[in-house]
Amino acid sequence: MALALPAAATSAPVRQPDTTPAKPHPFDDDWTEKVLDADQNFRGLEAVSKKEAWVTGESLTDGGPATVFRTTDRGQTWTDVSPDDTAGLSFRDVEVNGKVAHVLAIGPGEASRIYRSTDGGESWTIAFQNEDEAAFYDCMAFYPGGQKGLAVSDPVDGKLRILATDDRGRTWTVLSNAGMPASADEYGFAASGDCLVTAGKAAFLITGGAKSRVLRSDDRGLTWTDVESGIPEGPAAGGFAGAFASPRRGIAVGGDFGEKPVLEDNVAYTRDGRTWTGGITLTHVGEDVTFIRGWKLAVATGDYRGSVGTSLTRDGGATWTRVSDLGYHVVDCVAKVCWAAGSKGRVGRG
Template structure:
């Protein structure tokens, strides 16, 4: 493991935002404010840190430290070519950024001073590997999900805040089907529940599956979902646990964002069969839940349900990721350095 400290350059932008509204605006579900972009990046990683503060990350080595409409954009010197699709902010100052790519293009970087300096924590040592997502249970325990190598998905685990990583025993993860993979589209393909559950979702091999562990991530079982995955561009892209243990999953076809078909499903606590959930058509890559609010987003726009009501579209603006900061507030990110601020 090589550790090198770098200084990051920053750019600041504050701009008058636009407002992207959907059909749900008239029903009290609000709209999404979109400030001018601070960087030219396909933003996919997203991690709120409390209040209006958040971090986002994406292609061309860009990261954004945001506070509401204000965005401080930065690049890590020496990492400008990396695609930071995964992100976990422990606090405003302490952040882990994970790049996705083949072999050693998958890397993990850390800042403890709000982005002034960055240290490379580790690099993927498997030339066949490709990291897709990073998620933490708490300040110590975390997971990195990678595409299959040696016939099974790679699940790395850390118990020291992300300093050292080891692969879980391969026999704990069922064999992957030919062509099956996870999608590094929103850092949402790996989810952690409140009661020791862990799950990740896949596609591209004829059926979209969710691998579920109800015991802390040691042993996973593979469950089919009703989301189509009969092409490499199709499948389940993101999953998330509700407070009651319900597991939600979303997806579609990123090459045909407006296609019809099941794009949302859920698994009730204790069940083994996913049920399709009616929702406006379109590809969904990001998903989050806060209390009774469920929001999903993708290149076809953003949809939301509150307290079990039918899903409605609140915006047609293309996005990649969403994180809710309250039952009526959230932050999104997407193509072209887009940041979206949702308020009901």
């Protein structure tokens, strides 16, 4: 039996369901992965372009060499451009600005050092070597343009220590700690090299340990303000990494590197660069995070004790969707292409 409709209804167009496919994101087809050196644990990464990326690592064999790899053909081939004499070192951060590349080795005393190359990694000089046994450098970041940069050490004399350069990394100077808040048993995690990041003229420190905070400097590292991130602190827990689309909009991720890791509330975000909203949970540890474009779309990843995966946010960190069961220690995106690197020499491109 036909159903008689009112005249107005018969003349109005019928609304059809929206069948337009959702706008794709970089992980619709998951990561494309390859192994460069199964003896390496990669925790440093710089995505220079769609074609070029650098990764840095440490040997899984005691006393083995730390390495630097570079690709300029979209990851099809990778070249070992490591400095000489890196046995026993741990490369955790790499920063590339134009033709100048810097690699940070972490560790106590002289193990902490910064290598510098101006020729694509063909040759290296040691621009800085730590001489203070109490210092342990974790992360490094440069301001836009690469003229000025900072590195951070775990607390020395009760405060995080800041190292600075204003000549493109040729020389480095330890800054006064007068403007740094006290930081007993608080530190930056060298999980991905992104516990120290910059955005415009601002620099941010993501910390964990006895306190889980975000510290901000607007004067090139001389003075810092601090606020709790909302990510739970602990002996091996807190914020591990941060990313900022601007000095006002950022995301911090973290978790717990303990024997029984706790993952709840391991994400926080800010809309003003000074106050943070927490209580957000990934389904995996958050070792690193990066924006893909704008301030809404970002990706977080992690790989620790079975807590492995990659997740995507479309609203600046407020909500997350798991997009891959592959996880890495570090991720970086440029021009809508994302690169990642992690355990057992793995690199990914999405």
